Amino acid sequence: MREPAGPRVETMIEDLRTLVEVESPSRDVAALTASAEAVAGVIERRLGGRAVLVASEAGPHVHWSGGGEPAVLILGHHDTVFPLGTLSRRPFTVQDGRATGPGVFDMLGGLVQAVHGVAMLADRSGVEILVTADEEVGSRASRALLEERALACGAVLVVEGAADGGALKTGRKGCGTFEIAVTGRAAHAGLEPAAGVNALVEAAHQVLAVAALSRPAVGTTVTPTVAAAGTLDNVVPAEATVVVDVRVATTAEKDRVEAGFAALAPHLDGARIEVRGGIGRPPMPESASAALFALAQELLPGIGSATVGGGSDGNFTAALGVPTLDGLGAVGGGAHADHEHLLTATMPERATLIANLITALRTHPR
Structure with missing residues (x-):
């Protein structure tokens, strides 16, 4: 069977514009519904079949299958960190080989590349695409679904943006957020300050205690960010x-840090503390991607690799023992920032890499 022609960058840019111009901030279910419909439309237009919208409290996820025995899951998300109205201030633009606009790099460009990569295959059986609605806010409404499909398929290609220079992401740190709530007792600061229990002073003690849990030498950072x-x-x-x-x-550091937070105790008489949260995304060790990265190197010699501090849904699939390769999405930078951009000339090559990885995995599962 003859394979379809390779992707055209102009067509990919058209699809990228379609997705970027439907804003999709996390937690805005109405906006995410419109975004999911746009994603499904692009998938169905380029791949045929039906892209199913899977309802959730966070907004719809989008799932497409090429039929047959599941073999490869392409995993991404359509929610972005930018509030409604960002597009009017920073519209989708392509100039001098750079596409800009909210979400082009994280991660709408990766979704477009994935769709066009799958479109290169005459036989799309065994391929599934899952685009979730809440990755940017912890994946609580999508985790069970993405884990189910990862286990069913047995290999995961994550189309998050690439690391510097187009490198693939072969390892990720586990990440999470804790909140320390301090309760003291109010009093007049001038007339009887000693009658109060100063929650701010107690919080300062707690900040020093948790900051001391950091071990940068082994990759552990514990950073108070908001007070x-x-x-x-x-x-x-x-x-x-x-x-x-x-x-x-590492998992050992995850356990140590979580135990450290659990052991926190008040310093001031009369103060109370409550610790909420945890490390929601487990670490993604390089061992989880070793075989898939070796395959990618065979298909695209010279491609680099990186271990990064940010988390993705690949953390969850790797923790299940499912081979997972991340960073297959857009080449560019500026995730979550106004200077976010995508290098348009790299889009066909990345789509082709995805297509070739799928072909190799279906031929010789790893």
Whole structure:
């Protein structure tokens, strides 16, 4: 059977424009419904068949199957971090080989490349595409589904944006967010400060305690990022909160850090603390991607690899023991920032790599 012609960058840019111009901020179910419909439309137009919208409390996920025995899951997401109205300030633009606009790199460009890669295959059996609606906010409404399909397929290609220079992401840190809620007791800051229990001072003690859990030498970072306390400048604050970002490279460090948070105790008499959250995405070890990356090197000699601090849904599939290769999406940069961009000339090559990986995996499963 003759394979379809390779992807044209102009056609890929048209599809990218279609997706970018339907804004899709996480947690906005109405916007994500429109976005899911746009994603499904692109998939059906290029691949045929039916892209099913899977309802969830976070918004619709999009699932497409080429039929036959499941063999390869292409995994992505259509939610973005940008609020409604960003498009009017930063519209989709292509200039000097760079596409810009909210979500082009993370990760709408990767979705387009994946669809056009699958379109290169005359036989699409065994291929599934799952595009979730809540990856940017923890994947709570999609985790069970993506894990189910990963186990059924046995190999996962994640089309998150590439690392620097187009490198594939062969390892990711586990990541999570903790919140420390402090309860003290209010009092007049001038008349009787000693009658209060200063929640802000207690929070300061907790910040120092959790920051001490960092071990940068082994890839563990524990970073207090947001704090709030107090009501008026003459009132001893009765409440405070501290939000902490955590990244770990190993399961052992995940366990150590979580135990450290569980062991936190108040420093001030009368203060109370409550710790919420955890490390929701387990680490993705390089061993999970070793065989797939070796295959990618055979197909595209010279392609690089990187271990990165950010998490993705590949963390979940790798933790199941399913071979997972990440960073197959757009080449560019500026994720979550105004300078987000995609290098359009790289799009056909990345689509071709996805097509060739699928062919190799169906021929010789790993």
